[in-house]
Amino acid sequence: MELVVDSGVKKMEGEAMRKNQTLICAPIMADSVDQMLILMQKAKTSGADLVEVRVDSLKSFNPRLDIDTLIKQCPLPTLFTYRPTWEGGQYAGDEMSRLDALRLAMELGADYIDVELKAIDEFNNALHGNKSAKCKLIVSSHNYESTPSAEDLGNLVARIQASGADIVKFATTAQDITDVARVFQITVHSQVPIIAMVMGEKGLMSRILCPKFGGYLTFGTLEMGKVSAPGQPTVEDLLNLYNFRQLGPDTKIFGIIGKPVSHSKSPLLYNESFRSVGFNGVFMHLLVDDIANFFRTYSSLDFAGFSCTIPHKEAALDCCAEIDPTAKAIGAVNCIIRRPDGKLFGCNTDYIGAISAIEEGLQGSQPSISGSPLAGKLFVVIGAGGAGKAIAYGAKEKGARVVIANRTYERARELAIVVGAKALSLDELSNFHPENDMILANTTSIGMQPKVDDTPISKEALKHYSLVFDAVYTPKITRLLREAQESGAKIVTGVEMFIGQAYEQYERFTGLPAPKELFKNIMSTY
């Protein structure tokens, strides 16, 4: 087996590195044939296995000439799709001409053509049984509103199968991430080759886990955001972020549960670390509305471990059969592991991640003889959510005098009672400076992408703080940290916390020691 390095995309000739047969298909959409030919070359160098030629995107189209050119000059197998507007495409012309063009693609040597279920009878009638042996017929159905019940999906697959399809294809839309479970159920039990996608951000899992559940292919775009259907990842991410070729039926599933969640760098951190040791797991963004419903739906051992962020850390407690005592005291869980008995164990790694990062930031000052440099310091926490609870708890445990300021004063008060601290409303914060040399920790999402111009406290008030920490790590240097630095304070970024809170998670996910230097290298490029 020869290792082929092709524009930085390493892949093995033959099947050596592939643990699945699921193909990656790059949609090709362009105004002209020449532009399509350029994109086809890009698809080849990106590592895609085939291209979907969306001829409905062409501004002018001469079927016989253009299809012949596209097939002959394409460096990859071709799937021709001529999607009508009534099925989410761009073609609004005569139906018979559309079907004639698809038949022509078959005759001229296309490897696949895609015909909508609603048009298949007309297509078959006009074919008069003259189906090319080489060309595989994909019969497709698209639902841009919702995902039907498992029964209705089963009936749809049966209807598509009965239409003479070589490959069944349906794409639905996720209204909730739990919709994807029904599609996995259909795919894994399908007796015929099947392409099944759930569109939208909440359907991402369906696109990444195709190899695990037996999907024939998944779609990967050539550029972020240039999608032919909502929610498609790039070919680059499929191959190099999700290790797509390594995924298979026994791959364990991990993810970051949150809402919003696309900002999270956890998939970047864990997938590269999994790959570095050959761990058979994949970690992805999981946009979850209701965490209890998520765990009720995805209850198999395959769904092995999760990070948890806004706004589910407190609700996560109720999903766990067993909770680490520190997480119970904090009242927030950010790491959830599936035990061998299938039940969930919850713990909190935020607190050690943040506190150790802040202590490291303080080490430059006079190390306290009592151990932690936090001892005796006035430690102001902005926020009383999952991160706020963890950090207030950790600071108190290290001997700091803790003050909690929160938008919802009642939550500040409740947390203050639990950890033994003073409570402030957010409005009181800017005028709170009983002494200098204080420590400030922002644990709200203020300043997080996309609202990067927001900050939880005035720059003027920052002169009373010797160290400012921000849990927000997207962006790495928030407005708060920038203004703190300008005010002369030491700063500790949320990236340091993020790395620290990931150590224990990784060890719980894999049973292997955390690759701390690799974590730092991965996040240094961010």
Ligand code: NAP
């Ligand atoms: P959470 O449990 O939802 O808590 C959010 C906190 O932010 C609450 O105190 C909330 O106040 C406050 N808040 C939200 N929006 C606000 C606004 N517009 N104005 C004022 N206060 C606002 O979330 P979390 O899990 O603690 O995470 C909070 C932030 O920390 C997120 O940005 C998260 O990404 C980050 N974080 C980073 C790391 C890391 O590893 N670097 C780890 C943990 C968390 P109310 O009580 O009034 O709603």
Ligand code: DHK
């Ligand atoms: C952010 C947090 O809130 C942590 O507690 C999670 C997550 C990781 C993230 O991936 O952004 O553990």
